[in-house]
Amino acid sequence: MAYSEKVIEHAENPRNVGTLDKNDPNVGTGLVGAPACGDVMRLQIRVGDNGVIEDAKFKTFGCGSAIASSSLATEWIKGKTIDEAETIKNVDIVNELNLPPVKIHCSVLAEDAIKTAIADYRRKKEARTA
Amino acid sequence: MWVRPFVHDVTAVTERVFTSLGWVTAMNPFEVLGLPAVFALDLKAVEKRHRELSRTLHPDKFVGAGASERRHALGKAVEANEAFRVVRDPVARAEALLRLAGAAVGEGAEPTAAPEFLMEVMEWREALAEARATRDGAAVATLAREVGGRAQASEAILAAAFVGRAPDRAQLELARIQLAALRFYRRFLEEVAAIEEAWQDEAAP
Structure with a gap:
């Protein structure tokens, strides 16, 4: 299966690879x-x-x-607010990267990762203010 | 352009067409190979069974036969190959057994992994990447042993769930969870195999 140019570009030069301190409250x-x-x-996101x-970092195997x-x-x-970031849909990623049908689950995974990171941040924030 | 293909090419093409139509998911791979529908199978015996079946269905044996008989044999040969592909692989075999038990299998039907489990997998993957980067063969072997042990434990539970009679609801649920975990273990072990192969290639004169 052939990857689109954009997929190859990102896969060869991934942006924002790394780790943020998961114990940081932000x-x-x-x-x-x-x-x-x-x-x-x-x-991971720092808000x-x-x-x-x-800041945002990722690590994907x-x-x-x-x-x-x-x-x-x-x-x-x-640079987006968490509310804005939350509206990103997997189809946006599919369209930008020209992902074929068999790779749609990869974009679903990325959308889930954004939402899970935001939910984790909100949970921490609520725990602090409670 | 349509080139008249050789008999072997016909097999390949037919296989692709059938697979893309999802036709193969409808067959019972255990039945095709004349095996009991259980998880714990002697793979050497399975391989022998497949080889025998392929021999009797080989196109060379049907050179003098009529067109419909040849087609029938070809279809059976394709079916036997597909059944073997499913049965020899623990993940595909468990999927087939779940399907036979009436459980939904595939994307969207998988149980969601617990965060603790994902964290463990992530740590393994990071440790493996680190071991690869530092060329630490002992660390790779240690990780492979640990994850391999977990894969074996999952397979043992699947073996207990699928013994030839319909599993009850609790067994089925447990089997679905173990299969989901097994996919992560197998993926990890594939990565280990790829690293070992790459190192071997480099070491070759």
Whole structure:
């Protein structure tokens, strides 16, 4: 199967690979797995007091499409508020990367990772203010 | 352009067409190979059974036969190959057994992995990447042993769930969870195999 140029570009030069301190109260971590293929993806956000995502990092063990999807996701959410980031849909990733049908689950994984990271951040914040 | 293919090519093409139509999911791979529908199978015996079946169905044996008989044999040969592909692989075999038991299998039907489990898998994958980068063969072997042990434990539970009679609801649920975990273990072990192969290739003169 041929990868699109954008997938290859992201897979060869992934943006924002790395780790944020998961114990930092301003960091939300989203860890998701693809049950159909056994790959894992971690996406982390650091959120400022104004609700803007200041930094995003990811680590993905999976195929080129999974790496590209998470790489693109971190690029997109940086500088957005968490509410804006939450509206990103997997189809946006599919369209941007020209993912074929068999790789759609990679974009679903990236969307889930964003949502899980945001939920984790919110949970931490609520625990602090409660 | 349509080139008249050789008999072997016909097999390949037919196989692809059938697979893309999802036709193969409808067959019972155990029945095709004349095996009991259980998880714990002697793979050497399975391989022998498949080889024998393939020999009797080989196109060379049907050179003088009529067109419909040849077609029938070809269809059976394709079916036997597909059944063997399913039965020899623990994940595909468990999927087939779940389907036979009436459980939904495939994307969207998989149980969601617990965060603790995913964290463990992530740590293994990171440790493996680190071991690869530092060329630490002992660390790779240790990880492979640990994950391999977990895969074996999952397979043992699947073996207990599928013994030839319909599993009850609790067994079925347990089997679905173990199969989901097994996919992560197998994926990890594939990665180990890829690393070992790459190192071997480098070491080759």
